[in-house]
Amino acid sequence: MIHSYEYVLREDPFIVRRTVRWADCDPAGVVFTGRFGDYVLSAVALFKEFIAESTGGEGKSLGERFNVGLPCRGMTFDFHGTLWPNDSIDIRCSIGEVRTRSFDILLDAKSPDSRPIFTAKFSPICVRTDARVGTDIPDPMRRALAQFSQNPLQQTELT
Template sequence: MSKSYEAVTSARPLVVTKRVRWADCDPAGVVYTGKFNEYMLIAVNYFFDELGGGNYFQWLKDLNVDTPCKGLDMEFHGALWPEDEFDMQCTVSAIREHSYDIHIEAKQKDGRRIFTGRFSPICISREVRRRAPIPQQMLDALQKFKP
């Protein structure tokens, strides 16, 4: 990876490579627990951009839905230190009528697991702000990210 701290390194499957900043760590040099949620959300944002063809929020506007987070969870498997590089692979693990799950698997280059996570957006209608069925165009796009 170049000197940047994050980059999409694969589109299918979607993989975001991240390098740990010193500022992400406590005085002992270990990444703060709360930073892992931020890392997961960085990967989800890149996933959204890929899902929406590069402009996710305009795509949602065209589909007349929004996708707030319905739920998320994370399990830790290993620690990270400054300048560590790791990959976050995003796949769609479940699709329901109104919501779906993005599965995030984070590993170092040698295969050591860092964390696994789930981010679950739910579709809501922009007009009435209530849950709405996932639009067909979104369903079609989500299928491309299933393992």
């Protein structure tokens, strides 16, 4: 049997299940703080791919779908619990605030029995691919992001 350490558990809401590997931990068996960044980046990549595919961009990344680059502008964490080898976490992803050039991807990680593990915010910024300078979020991308927003008011404002 092939065992995956990460997979999309649900699409609505979008949830990634991640299993902690021994390689993620220190000798005492506690996950290294730096590994949480990997967990977030991996879940974000899956979520952005899902948004792109859900809006007609089959086989394209979210940036490719809307012809922009999406480097990280910022990332924040708030830790609530520890993880040990073979623990699983469910990372729920949604769109938070959408600004002129950047937006937030909100992540809420819990154990399968709903014990809080961490919350995080990943904020990409749109850049032109030809000049690597900031650019406004394209309107079709705004509409795509609104479909996955936690804020219903924002969805109606952008449609």
